[in-house]
Amino acid sequence: MDGSETAINIMVGTIRAGTPLVFAGLGELIAEKAGVLNLGVEGMMLVGAVTGFAVTVLTGNPYLGAVAAIGAGMLMSLIFGGLTQFLLTNQVATGLALTIFGVGLSAFVGLSYIGTPIQGLQPVAIPLLSQIPIVGPLLFNHDLLIYVSFALFAVVSWFMFKTRAGLILRAVGESHDAAHAIGYSVVKIRLLAIVFGGGMAGLAGGYLSLVYTPQWAENMTAGRGWIALALVVFATWRPARVLIGAYLFGGITILSLHVQAAGDAVTNAMSVFPEPIGRWLLVIINSSHLLATLPYLATVVVLALISRDATKIRLNAPASLGRPFHPGA
Amino acid sequence: MTAAQLELTGITKQYPGVLANDHIDLAIASGEVHALLGENGAGKSTLVKIIYGVVRADEGEILWNGEPVRITSPSQARSLGIGMVFQHFNLFETLTVAENISLGIDEDHDLKQLTSEIEEISTKYGLPINPHQHVHALSVGERQRVEIIRCLVQDPKVLIMDEPTSVLTPQEVEKLFETLRRLSSEGCSILYISHKLDEIQALCDRATVLRHGKVTATCSPKQETPKSLAEMMIGSELPVCKRIAQKRDSEVRLVVRDLSIPSPDPHGTDLRNINVTVHRGEVLGIAGVAGNGQKEFMAALNGELMDSVTGRIELNGAELSKVGPAERRTKGLAFVPEERLGRGAVPDMSLANNALLTGYLNGMLNNGFIDFDRVRAYATEIRERFDVRSAGIDAEARSLSGGNLQKFIMGREIMMDPQLLVLGHPTWGVDVGAATTIHQEIVDLAAKGTSVVVASEDLDELFEICDSIVVIAEGRLSPVKRTSETNVEEVGLWMSGQFEADEGEVGHAA
Numbered sequence: 001m002d003g004s005e006t007a008i009n010i011m012v013g014t015i016r017a018g019t020p021l022v023f024a025g026l027g028e029l030i031a032e033k034a035g036v037l038n039l040g041v042e043g044m045m046l047v048g049a050v051t052g053f054a055v056t057v058l059t060g061n062p063y064l065g066a067v068a069a070i071g072a073g074m075l076m077s078l079i080f081g082g083l084t085q086f087l088l089t090n091q092v093a094t095g096l097a098l099t100i101f102g103v104g105l106s107a108f109v110g111l112s113y114i115g116t117p118i119q120g121l122q123p124v125a126i127p128l129l130s131q132i133p134i135v136g137p138l139l140f141n142h143d144l145l146i147y148v149s150f151a152l153f154a155v156v157s158w159f160m161f162k163t164r165a166g167l168i169l170r171a172v173g174e175s176h177d178a179a180h181a182i183g184y185s186v187v188k189i190r191l192l193a194i195v196f197g198g199g200m201a202g203l204a205g206g207y208l209s210l211v212y213t214p215q216w217a218e219n220m221t222a223g224r225g226w227i228a229l230a231l232v233v234f235a236t237w238r239p240a241r242v243l244i245g246a247y248l249f250g251g252i253t254i255l256s257l258h259v260q261a262a263g264d265a266v267t268n269a270m271s272v273f274p275e276p277i278g279r280w281l282l283v284i285i286n287s288s289h290l291l292a293t294l295p296y297l298a299t300v301v302v303l304a305l306i307s308r309d310a311t312k313i314r315l316n317a318p319a320s321l322g323r324p325f326h327p328g329a
Numbered sequence: 330m331t332a333a334q335l336e337l338t339g340i341t342k343q344y345p346g347v348l349a350n351d352h353i354d355l356a357i358a359s360g361e362v363h364a365l366l367g368e369n370g371a372g373k374s375t376l377v378k379i380i381y382g383v384v385r386a387d388e389g390e391i392l393w394n395g396e397p398v399r400i401t402s403p404s405q406a407r408s409l410g411i412g413m414v415f416q417h418f419n420l421f422e423t424l425t426v427a428e429n430i431s432l433g434i435d436e437d438h439d440l441k442q443l444t445s446e447i448e449e450i451s452t453k454y455g456l457p458i459n460p461h462q463h464v465h466a467l468s469v470g471e472r473q474r475v476e477i478i479r480c481l482v483q484d485p486k487v488l489i490m491d492e493p494t495s496v497l498t499p500q501e502v503e504k505l506f507e508t509l510r511r512l513s514s515e516g517c518s519i520l521y522i523s524h525k526l527d528e529i530q531a532l533c534d535r536a537t538v539l540r541h542g543k544v545t546a547t548c549s550p551k552q553e554t555p556k557s558l559a560e561m562m563i564g565s566e567l568p569v570c571k572r573i574a575q576k577r578d579s580e581v582r583l584v585v586r587d588l589s590i591p592s593p594d595p596h597g598t599d600l601r602n603i604n605v606t607v608h609r610g611e612v613l614g615i616a617g618v619a620g621n622g623q624k625e626f627m628a629a630l631n632g633e634l635m636d637s638v639t640g641r642i643e644l645n646g647a648e649l650s651k652v653g654p655a656e657r658r659t660k661g662l663a664f665v666p667e668e669r670l671g672r673g674a675v676p677d678m679s680l681a682n683n684a685l686l687t688g689y690l691n692g693m694l695n696n697g698f699i700d701f702d703r704v705r706a707y708a709t710e711i712r713e714r715f716d717v718r719s720a721g722i723d724a725e726a727r728s729l730s731g732g733n734l735q736k737f738i739m740g741r742e743i744m745m746d747p748q749l750l751v752l753g754h755p756t757w758g759v760d761v762g763a764a765t766t767i768h769q770e771i772v773d774l775a776a777k778g779t780s781v782v783v784a785s786e787d788l789d790e791l792f793e794i795c796d797s798i799v800v801i802a803e804g805r806l807s808p809v810k811r812t813s814e815t816n817v818e819e820v821g822l823w824m825s826g827q828f829e830a831d832e833g834e835v836g837h838a839a
Contacts, residue, residue, distance in 0.1 A: 164431070171421045171432050178419035181383070182433055183403040315423045315463065 018250025027200025034193035039095025042225025043102020048202025073202015120214030173318030234303030412480030614795035661748030732763030
């Protein structure tokens with residue numbers, strides 16, 4: 001295995017590891033831009049993952065599984081939407097409850113699927129384009145869902161900043177009272193945004209159980225739903241930064257796997273650092289648990305550092321985020 | 330006269346416990362500027378909300394060009410040709426001017442084309458605005474322009490303006506009137522809601538007066554006097570503020586000496602070398618155009634602004650300039666800021682709890698625990714004594730009209746029996762009846778020995794209630810004059826900054 005092949009492998013792995021966060025993050029971004037804080041992402045991902053997996057086992061078709069994962073996420077988000085938009089429950093508490101519910105429900109449903117093997121989604125090489133050296137394997141030799149995630153990023157960016165519907169969405173998230181007074185249906189717009197966010201969270205979960213590790217394991221999202229939520233905030237609600245954050249997370253996940261696999265070579269490499277830094281790094285590398293925290297830690301730190309401009313934050317943060325809307329008040 | 334552009338007959342709206350509109354008839358001719366006049370709570374807002382489709386009437390008919398119409402939503406009102414500028418702006422701060430205007434248009438349109446349309450309207454009607462600017466960077470006057478342009482791009486036949494001048498400086502008001510006159514000359518009718526009588530006389534062709542949900546008069550305001558208009562509005566003779574001629578009290582209460590403060594706000598005004606003395610029972614008015622340092626001076630007196638203060642502030646001989654607001658209160662200073670919601674009162678808290686905020690010094694604490702019976706009794710007393718109309722003392726502060734909330738906040742401070750009461754624009758956005766009550770309270774309080782410092786842009790108000798007047802311009806203070814020894818012209822001239830500085834003490838010591 002030569003060096004350039006390793007590098008390409010790492011980059012492809014990065015994209016694969018980051019894709020669930022792209023889905024979940026962009027979905028939550030739309031919901032939050034409409035002023036809704038849905039902390040149920042982790043729960044919706046898990047239910048999407050188990051539903052997608054079960055449908056794939058039952059039908060043998062992973063594409064049907066992916067669609068089912070979206071549907072399951074949407075249904076979960078509808079529970080959240082109905083409670084928060086019509087019964088005006090607190091968004092934070094409802095979202096937390098949704099996650100706890102999703103964890104339990106997915107574990108229950110998935111009980112009989114533990115250890116069941118499936119044929120996950122296979123890469124679809126795009127003719128000609130995939131033959132281009134480096135760029136080909138990097139961008140044009142993936143499973144279908146990765147292409148979907150690229151398209152999703154483009155569509156979400158275009159929708160938010162170039163379309164009237166996107167303008168209305170941002171307006172509702174900024175001031176629901178003003179939007180209502182002008183004559184927009186705040187509840188309807190928020191419900192649509194919530195359902196979109198749910199569908200994308202479901203798909204993110206489906207990607208994990210159908211592509212990333214084609215199997216079902218309890219709690220297999222391992223906190224990625226929470227990282228997606230953090231991504232949106234630290235990315236100051238900008239799609240491009242969500243994408244950067246997602247791949248950063250993916251990249252460090254993959255790198256830490258490679259570091260673990262490399263063993264002695266890494267131990268020797270650490271000796272170039274002066275004491276005690278080299279020793280500390282070794283402690284981290286030799287502990288798989290500490291190493292597993294790195295993607296989470298690094299993503300948050302990097303995004304926090306690049307998004308410190310207070311004016312930009314104020315301009316992009318949806319001012320009505322998490323606030324309940326009482327029409328006619 | 331041809332058929333009215335908009336005609337309402339028998340409009341009735343019942344809210345639980347209140348008959349907000351009781352068989353209201355109103356006709357607006359094409360190109361007419363029609364005033365809708367009434368005190369807070371007279372039913373003006375409900376009526377215009379019915380016209381704009383926000384609220385549905387229980388009874389009655391709306392005729393548009395003589396044809397009966399049912400207006401069920403704001404977008405339907407807009408498509409008929411009714412535009413409305415709300416008192417509280419419906420703007421999105423993080424969006425640009427053009428995007429904000431775009432959101433108010435229902436039909437499909439191109440943002441670039443809209444931008445050039447905005448620029449066109451902006452020049453034509455004298456409403457300068459940059460379509461690409463974000464709204465959060467705009468002044469209040471500019472924001473209002475955005476709201477007006479938002480209506481004008483839809484080419485309205487009737488424009489409703491809900492208390493448009495309550496947030497504007499006098500110069501901005503004059504510019505707004507030019508725009509409105511130009512619109513009406515082009516055939517657009519304007520329904521102008523206000524309780525400011527001078528404005529209505531200056532601008533409006535006809536007026537419909539509402540009281541307790543009923544039309545009590547229709548008149549031609551230019552042929553009325555402010556007094557007769559006010560009486561139609563409040564339904565009885567206008568109470569006049571009675572001032573007992575005071576003897577000068579020689580006991581010095583407040584001394585400000587060589588006070589200089591660089592403003593913490595980059596757009597604020599630095600205070601430069603302020604010297605002033607206020608005696609026991611004296612009402613000192615601070616005149617001046619907003620933004621000349623009133624805000625900073627009030628904050629310095631109250632103790633909100635303490636950093637980099639040089640000079641002295643003495644109350645009854647005690648040096649206060651290095652002491653925080655809470656301790657100044659214990660020394661007998663009370664403060665009513667110009668912003669009622671958010672600074673004078675907490676919007677989401679009940680009146681009772683708002684009373685506790687500063688009233689706790691009046692024995693509401695028992696070893697650190699709150700005596701809620703005492704708090705409620707105190708709030709009830711304020712409400713009764715100062716005629717605060719609200720749904721009880723548990724009503725949220727934000728639910729009160731400006732005048733009633735101001736009476737409550739004033740009452741809360743007056744009940745503290747302060748040595749010195751500092752007031753910022755006490756009747757800003759308050760209707761005539763409540764304003765008179767507030768003026769009377771100030772005068773009565775001074776008669777009992779409290780010193781009052783009141784900043785206001787309304788010279789008539791200052792001449793009515795003050796013993797002496799000083800002008801603030803560009804952060805400097807003019808000489809202090811007895812109200813009886815000066816006049817509106819001189820003070821007006823001083824407001825432009827033309828006075829000899831630093832003879833204040835000399836002029837006052839006489």
